[in-house]
Amino acid sequence: MARIVDVDVMDIRFPTSRELDGSDAMNPDPDYSAAYVVLRTDTDAEGHGLAFTIGRGNDVQAAAIRALAPHVVGRQVPRDAAALGALSRELVGDSQLRWLGPEKGVVHMAVGAVVNAAWDLAAKLAGRPLWMFLAEMRPEELVGLVDFRYLSDALTRDEALAILRAAEPGRAERTKLLLDKGYPAYTTSPGWLGYSDAKLTHLARSAVADGFDMIKLKVGGDLGDDVRRMRLAREAVGDGVRIAVDANQRWDVADAVSWMSALAEFDPYWIEEPTSPDDVLGHLAIARALRPIRVATGEHVHNRVMFKQLLASGAIDVLQLDAARVGGVNENIAILLLAAKFGVPVCPHAGGVGLCELVQHLAMFDFVAVSGTWENRVIEWVDHLHEHFTDPATVRNGRYTTPTTPGFSAQLRPSSLHHFTYPSGPAWAPTPGHSRAYGPLSEAQHVHKPANGEEGDEGGTA
Amino acid sequence: MARIVDVDVMDIRFPTSRELDGSDAMNPDPDYSAAYVVLRTDTDAEGHGLAFTIGRGNDVQAAAIRALAPHVVGRQVPRDAAALGALSRELVGDSQLRWLGPEKGVVHMAVGAVVNAAWDLAAKLAGRPLWMFLAEMRPEELVGLVDFRYLSDALTRDEALAILRAAEPGRAERTKLLLDKGYPAYTTSPGWLGYSDAKLTHLARSAVADGFDMIKLKVGGDLGDDVRRMRLAREAVGDGVRIAVDANQRWDVADAVSWMSALAEFDPYWIEEPTSPDDVLGHLAIARALRPIRVATGEHVHNRVMFKQLLASGAIDVLQLDAARVGGVNENIAILLLAAKFGVPVCPHAGGVGLCELVQHLAMFDFVAVSGTWENRVIEWVDHLHEHFTDPATVRNGRYTTPTTPGFSAQLRPSSLHHFTYPSGPAWAPTPGHSRAYGPLSEAQHVHKPANGEEGDEGGTA
Numbered sequence: 001m002a003r004i005v006d007v008d009v010m011d012i013r014f015p016t017s018r019e020l021d022g023s024d025a026m027n028p029d030p031d032y033s034a035a036y037v038v039l040r041t042d043t044d045a046e047g048h049g050l051a052f053t054i055g056r057g058n059d060v061q062a063a064a065i066r067a068l069a070p071h072v073v074g075r076q077v078p079r080d081a082a083a084l085g086a087l088s089r090e091l092v093g094d095s096q097l098r099w100l101g102p103e104k105g106v107v108h109m110a111v112g113a114v115v116n117a118a119w120d121l122a123a124k125l126a127g128r129p130l131w132m133f134l135a136e137m138r139p140e141e142l143v144g145l146v147d148f149r150y151l152s153d154a155l156t157r158d159e160a161l162a163i164l165r166a167a168e169p170g171r172a173e174r175t176k177l178l179l180d181k182g183y184p185a186y187t188t189s190p191g192w193l194g195y196s197d198a199k200l201t202h203l204a205r206s207a208v209a210d211g212f213d214m215i216k217l218k219v220g221g222d223l224g225d226d227v228r229r230m231r232l233a234r235e236a237v238g239d240g241v242r243i244a245v246d247a248n249q250r251w252d253v254a255d256a257v258s259w260m261s262a263l264a265e266f267d268p269y270w271i272e273e274p275t276s277p278d279d280v281l282g283h284l285a286i287a288r289a290l291r292p293i294r295v296a297t298g299e300h301v302h303n304r305v306m307f308k309q310l311l312a313s314g315a316i317d318v319l320q321l322d323a324a325r326v327g328g329v330n331e332n333i334a335i336l337l338l339a340a341k342f343g344v345p346v347c348p349h350a351g352g353v354g355l356c357e358l359v360q361h362l363a364m365f366d367f368v369a370v371s372g373t374w375e376n377r378v379i380e381w382v383d384h385l386h387e388h389f390t391d392p393a394t395v396r397n398g399r400y401t402t403p404t405t406p407g408f409s410a411q412l413r414p415s416s417l418h419h420f421t422y423p424s425g426p427a428w429a430p431t432p433g434h435s436r437a438y439g440p441l442s443e444a445q446h447v448h449k450p451a452n453g454e455e456g457d458e459g460g461t462a
Numbered sequence: 463m464a465r466i467v468d469v470d471v472m473d474i475r476f477p478t479s480r481e482l483d484g485s486d487a488m489n490p491d492p493d494y495s496a497a498y499v500v501l502r503t504d505t506d507a508e509g510h511g512l513a514f515t516i517g518r519g520n521d522v523q524a525a526a527i528r529a530l531a532p533h534v535v536g537r538q539v540p541r542d543a544a545a546l547g548a549l550s551r552e553l554v555g556d557s558q559l560r561w562l563g564p565e566k567g568v569v570h571m572a573v574g575a576v577v578n579a580a581w582d583l584a585a586k587l588a589g590r591p592l593w594m595f596l597a598e599m600r601p602e603e604l605v606g607l608v609d610f611r612y613l614s615d616a617l618t619r620d621e622a623l624a625i626l627r628a629a630e631p632g633r634a635e636r637t638k639l640l641l642d643k644g645y646p647a648y649t650t651s652p653g654w655l656g657y658s659d660a661k662l663t664h665l666a667r668s669a670v671a672d673g674f675d676m677i678k679l680k681v682g683g684d685l686g687d688d689v690r691r692m693r694l695a696r697e698a699v700g701d702g703v704r705i706a707v708d709a710n711q712r713w714d715v716a717d718a719v720s721w722m723s724a725l726a727e728f729d730p731y732w733i734e735e736p737t738s739p740d741d742v743l744g745h746l747a748i749a750r751a752l753r754p755i756r757v758a759t760g761e762h763v764h765n766r767v768m769f770k771q772l773l774a775s776g777a778i779d780v781l782q783l784d785a786a787r788v789g790g791v792n793e794n795i796a797i798l799l800l801a802a803k804f805g806v807p808v809c810p811h812a813g814g815v816g817l818c819e820l821v822q823h824l825a826m827f828d829f830v831a832v833s834g835t836w837e838n839r840v841i842e843w844v845d846h847l848h849e850h851f852t853d854p855a856t857v858r859n860g861r862y863t864t865p866t867t868p869g870f871s872a873q874l875r876p877s878s879l880h881h882f883t884y885p886s887g888p889a890w891a892p893t894p895g896h897s898r899a900y901g902p903l904s905e906a907q908h909v910h911k912p913a914n915g916e917e918g919d920e921g922g923t924a
Contacts, residue, residue, distance in 0.1 A: 278764075
């Protein structure tokens with residue numbers, strides 16, 4: 001009976017703000033970071049997980065993960081649904097830590113990191129990539145993973161069971177399809193706010209040439225710029241390619257409606273994060289005003305109770321699940337089941353550190369065993385930082401390659417862990433002009449405004 | 463020009479779980495704690511603030527406050543509305559820390575602690591208790607303190623200004639009334655779940671004898687027990703005294719409706735936290751089903767965007783503002799203005815560590831300068847831990863005594879800071895039978911169930 005004997009927590013930061021990678025209307029200078037956790041056992045097996053942050057505060061996130069260690073150290077390695085359900089319930093249910101949420105923010109993201117690490121460990125021991133490990137579980141086991149508290153007015157255990165049972169007959173066929181063809185992706189590469197018109201046009205054309213049938217642009221800085229950029233992008237990709245836009249929470253309700261109405265002639269596929277992720281009724285008002293333009297959100301939606309409301313009220317047309325925002329795999333199964341109940345497609349948020357690696361498993365599990373379809377489903381692709389992972393996500397011809405290595409794919413290479421440890425790693429050695437991480441804050445570090453520079457790279461969370 | 467030269471952050475914990483003080487249906491064993499912050503200046507003046515937690519995780523909360531220090535150290539002491547508005551905007555707007563919320567959980571509570579400490583400092587320098595410092599500001603200054611982002615569909619700056627201007631003429635008269643009479647209170651003392659019937663009856667009668675015309679009972683453990691306790695309480699206090707009940711997030715929507723329907727014959731004044739604080743639409747469904755019983759929530763509502771929805775949808779009849787959950791005084795002014803706009807009374811949540819001390823100022827400011835009324839308003843009173851404060855809240859004849867000492871009243875005595883510092887303070891020295899704070903978690907420490915014991919004390923957050 002293997003046991004977990006230690007919980008290692010590391011503060012890993014990539015100095016992405018030096019090149020303005022991933023800058024958008026609300027996040028001018030992210031340093032993509034991971035509060036990284038390794039569950040060590042008394043065997044060679046390890047479980048790896050992470051909470052994604054964008055720099056300052058990654059130490060706070062790491063402290064929250066450490067606060068969960070007493071629930072894990074000494075515990076028998078959870079290898080099946082029953083044990084993984086029990087672990088999730090215990091972590092979410094710590095009544096003292098719960099006060100700091102409940103089920104939101106730093107503490108909930110810490111739960112997600114530890115839960116995901118436990119799933120990585122269990123899937124490795126089962127010799128399965130996570131998506132397959134999940135998709136081979138019985139419907140009864142899967143509903144046992146879910147906390148239905150606060151959900152029963154929208155989704156009962158019996159309804160969830162019926163959804164999973166309905167998808168059972170096609171599992172084998174869809175598994176084969178997935179392994180043969182991979183899963184549909186879209187790319188955010190052309191669309192960062194700081195790009196020149198020429199670069200936007202070039203990257204949009206390249207995306208189509210690379211096999212993508214959907215791209216995404218950041219919007220919300222300046223309306224005139226957005227109209228011009230949207231026109232250029234539409235001209236570059238033609239009518240057959242979808243163009244989504246993303247405002248990163250920039251607007252109030254009325255702003256969202258007027259701004260998107262001005263872009264409507266270019267046929268935007270969805271508007272992502274038009275306003276505060278907390279504003280269910282705001283999203284509903286925006287969705288009603290803008291249809292047929294779809295409203296999408298999720299990367300900052302903090303738990304299943306919020307998703308329940310967004311779905312049940314009809315406030316969103318696309319659900320952008322995030323692997324490292326909520327309480328881990330277990331809560332994401334609840335979210336996938338809610339989306340299936342309400343018939344809303346799940347198109348995961350990715351980018352950042354390891355989010356592509358993580359979410360592909362959840363979308364693929366959804367395809368095989370929950371919704372049973374990839375119609376109107378697509379996973380975000382941002383080609384950035386994958387080289388640091390031992391089992392990196394890859395996209396070919398506009399589709400994610402289905403992972404087959406056992407585990408959850410979010411394991412960083414030892415050399416990357418060393419190099420990017422903050423603040424002691426070599427990547428953070430002060431260099432002329434790049435010392436600000438050590439000094440007092442500059443004005444540019446905390447002002448919400450679009451990046452105005454022309455420079456940038458294809459990186460980013462989105 | 464005085465400057466802030468240091469930010470001291472302390473992990474203060476009171477071992478309240480040893481006596482099951484404050485146990486309820488969701489919080490079986492709280493150790494009432496404060497992540498405590500002192501803004502030191504280059505003069506004798508200091509600003510004190512805190513985030514209230516219930517034990518584990520207080521260190522994480524303290525780490526989040528420390529992460530804000532670079533925004534504060536070296537800063538000119540903010541003494542007026544303009545400077546206090548700028549400080550709040552800078553702290554909330556840190557784009558990297560914002561990712562960890564946004565505007566929720568550990569990071570947002572840290573912002574609240576620092577913002578409140580800055581207000582304590584400014585009020586002390588102005589020689590005014592906080593409520594008076596605020597109530598003497600011009601409407602234009604007050605709206606300048608508020609972040610209207612995400613609010614404009616429900617409350618614009620102009621509407622807020624009109625609310626404040628309408629209340630201007632009566633300020634002097636209400637200030638005099640407040641100083642003469644104090645502010646209405648209610649007490650939670652009789653109602654903790656673990657109390658015997660005899661103790662409940664005795665404390666309910668004592669509350670009436672002490673001048674309270676409203677008490678509160680905890681519910682949600684066992685329906686039969688709640689029916690019996692509610693009957694006893696009603697018999698003890700008679701028809702003229704209001705009895706509120708509090709479920710501490712225990713129920714799903716249908717449970718809340720059926721449970722409260724069974725208690726309706728005893729005329730409960732409000733049902734507090736019937737379900738998840740995130741569930742706007744759930745509260746709305748409960749409110750529609752239960753009227754005329756009022757629905758109340760707020761102590762875990764994490765920001766103004768959530769309150770906006772609860773108010774605009776008609777989901778709550780009573781708004782229970784908390785001083786240490788949201789982003790401090792500035793966001794609470796937004797919340798008071800929203801409540802005034804929608805005509806919903808604000809009845810602050812208190813108890814815990816220093817919450818009575820803090821919220822009294824906000825309710826009194828509301829009375830003088832925002833809503834202009836105390837009709838149907840009442841501040842919770844829990845007679846616990848006040849002896850540790852230099853300017854403790856006091857209640858006489860069922861009313862809070864209006865504070866007149868300059869500041870925000872949340873300054874802990876130096877001896878208390880020393881004694882209850884965790885884990886090095888004398889209060890945390892291991893003693894036989896009380897060593898669990900240092901050991902692995904026991905089952906009892908993380909299970910959500912009502913406290914079944916007969917023991918308890920009049921303490922608690924509520």
